[in-house]
Amino acid sequence: MQFLPRLRIISDVYDDTDSDQSSAKVSIIDTVSLEDQTKKLSIAIQEEVTSFDGNDSVLRLKKNFPYELRDEKDRRWYSYFNEYEYRLNKHYRNTKRGAWYEFLYPNHSKKSRAERHLLYKLDMVIAFYFLMLCWSKSVDTSNYTNAYVSGMKEDLHMKGNDFIYTSTIANVGSIIFQLPFMYLLPRFPAHIILPCMDMGWTWFTFACYRAKSLAELRAYRFILNAFGAAYYPVSQYILGCWYAPDELSSRVCMFYCGQLLGTVTSGLLQSKIYDALNGVHGIAGWRWMFLIDAVAISLPTAIIGFFVIPGVPSKCYSLFLTDEEIRIARTRNRLNNIKDAVPKEELKKLWDLSIWKKVFGTSTFWVLVVFDACSWNNFGSTGGAYSLWLKANPDYSISRVNQLSALPASLGFFYVILCSFGADLFRCKWIFMVFAAIMNTISCAILIKWDVSAATKWFAFLLTYFSVAASPCLWTFINDFLRFDPQIKAVTWIAIYSVSQSTYAWIPTLVWPTVDSPRFKTGYISSLIFGAIYGLWTFVVLYFYKRNEKRNALNNGIIIYNSDKEEKPAFVENMLTEDEDGFYYRNDNI
Template sequence: MQSPSNAEALPAQRRRWGQWYAPEDTPEERKLVLKLDLLIVPYAFVLYWIKYIDQTNINNAYASGMSADLNFHGNQLVQFQTIFYVANVIGILPFIYLFPRVPMHILVPTLDLGWGIFTLLQYRAQSYGEIMVYRFFVSLFEASYFPGVHFVLGSWYRSDEIGRRGGTFYAGLTLGTLTASLLQAAASTYLDGRDGLAGWRWLFIINAIITMPMALVGYFVWPGTPERPNRLVMKQHELDLARSRLERHGAALQRTPFSMPLIRRIFSSWKFWVLVFWDMLFFNTSANSAAFILWIESLGRYNTATMNQLAAISPALGILFVLGINYATDLWVSRPTAITIASVFNFSALVILSVWEVPEAAKWFAFSVTYSAVAVSSVLYGWANSILKESNEERALTLTIMTAVGTATNAFVPNFVYPTVEAPRYPKGYVYSAVMVVCMVVVTWIVNLLFGPNGDKRRRIETVEDLALPSSQSDLADSEKPIASKANTSSKIEPISTS
């Protein structure tokens, strides 16, 4: 077992507004952090922006002529969303094993190329079935991107640094949704009928032109992880410094062999199930992504271009929510407080939409602030990274399963609570999402009680649990033990649970 001095990671100091680096960071560390910021954050942001253009363009295309051109009817829009989520779940599972083993600077850009190709193919669709096939493969290639970026962020940044980087990356989601609306508005205005193609078909072509070149950039700028770095951009002394600064704060950088005993131990841990359940609740706190534009369409007073421009209001405000909440977690408030603040806005909007018989101005307000829900994501995943920082394999498996389970619920729940035929009223959907918000906030404070806002409390709990284990349990086979980090070489016995 670790001695008390080694069991505790160095505490992160909360800093003042505008203080980008921690007071204890050396000049060399600040240079390294700046370099990582320039390599990781802009590329992650741009690619997530592109991903969400490619994901949400179906809503804009549907409302901008695709439905009429291809004779869609009934719940086919929500079925497009369902097949997307099903493919996400299928596509994400192999990366439980691949994240710690395949260089991320190879994996991420290659998958980006795949989803770019199938985004392009959607422009030629002539039927519901053809669109379904293309949406499946777009999602299959996109599936691992979100947990993959969080795996990379958790591999380089401390718990007091990850919030701002995760928030900046996640702002790409809201910008992607906003841009999809504006791109469709431009395509409908300037390209509709050009070369015999409808404006909604041009949207898919434009999206693909944006997507595929960025994949090539990733091979040269994405730094990978400290264990499997991109040697084109990372020097050996930078890797040594990155490892040492994380080890001082309790992170594991050595690989634990991925064995069945390790997997059984992770799946039998109550910590794993708490995090998975918590994230599943989060995935169900948002209103249907097409609700706003379908409500604007139902008003019957705007043309296609104006309708898409107005639909950009919500994601535009979402950028402010995402950046404000995530920067606040590093600089001002604790993680549970930040999640609660964002959830208050989301809950208020959902209550208004649940009542429905309210002044039109109230509906404009409610739809406009629904993107406060997504501001929670990077706070939650950054927190999970901190809780799981002692084992790369456990971190990869847990982050991936969290995303897979949350996505799986999105694959079938909307068919019951957000059916297309009930749009935009959704009498069951808004109530359901509001209940999920309350449940998520309650579990958030339970997580805070169990693990602490920086994930350090659980280290003390597990150390006490190790003392109570009989020697036969603590004397694991070498294949089940994590390799001791440099910071813990004075320990005589490794703890059983390395989270």
């Protein structure tokens, strides 16, 4: 039993409970190593103290936390494009970096050795596992297209738009069955939920190999996607609870690289399997791929998940993290103003109207829905357009088609890494999102024209994965918007994902009909429009993000005022003391 994950009951660095209504609110764990590391973190203890200034506004000040006092009278118009202007104060942002790769670990020189080890472990365990998980799902999803061009179409007598309709039916299964996770996600441990769903995914992936008819295949794909409904929102929910805002894009990039790796793997595996196993024991090559995918890829990934998914810092089940590292993760979340969980008894009923008012009654939800919906529908290779174009060329054999199908996704690795790592390196997501949208619209414009040289057409197809290159940046934006309330975060994540994915369930049937193969002019026009909106909408999201962070500037360590309009806030003199480093700290006598 010692090898099974269990809830880690760990006394925190601080304790907010009052004994006999006494004024003592803080008790420090008497651990030398912990005391040392918290000094290096400079924010070891967060004690929230309620006080009032002249306007009776509630102040929540953190002990041992550096506050930046910022006069905005000379603020320039171009500061609008400074994404983290109100999210990170100068104490955090002004750290000099050493080696170029240290952007992966911001403020590396200020972090304690224990915190650095925590980040290394998180990367090796959480980020790498979600890469594996996404790879597993992507192999099977991509294999559907590869199977179609490798004999499944003929064996199951698929014709007309059967290919795109089957994909739509599968997507409907995912949309419907992810809705229960609005309730499940904040209440039950992810290391149980996600692997159990993966076991169902594995079984119905295995079932696809024995499909004897199109109707049977559609039933299997529907149920399979129903079991796969959780892995996108749950994985993003977990990642957002462990990483700081300028660490997250790079880690979500690893998750997304798993999807691209699955696309590449599926094409190459299908090619080898078709050559080596087609007809062996009377089983077609495309059936062997589903069989191998289920037994050799999906099943091991599901089993591993029971042991490596750690939950969230406040409710941790990890076998790999020490008590000290869990405490540091909780401290990091307090520093970054991230709330990762609340006790079950404090969760509201899902049908409580106040939850839905907070979700649907805010501009944030609708802004992010438009953003995510455009992200889902700007992909220039929806409906297997590239693979079907290859198949239409009589010079390419089935094996060659499967091999070449991996090319765009292989380049996609570079595109995703460029945008995601660049976003964390320069602490600026929006510019890479706009750049990716521009490249995607160029690709779609060429394919709309179609009557171009073969080299130009190849160039356009090889750019198609710019349409998804900035997805990690998008998900990082969503995570940061929703970091304040775990229950609202769960409901909003699922709602955004469901609404966006539902558009992906019906739009492709209208604009990517299989009978238009291989040109798909309407599909590329649609992708160009969604891609252009996506690029322009980035500035709308940036506006709402900056507005949201300005409202929460004090919690982010930034005290804002304008000396032309108002005096320095009274609480700065009364409750804070300026230190030698030029930052303000809460008075010890408060």
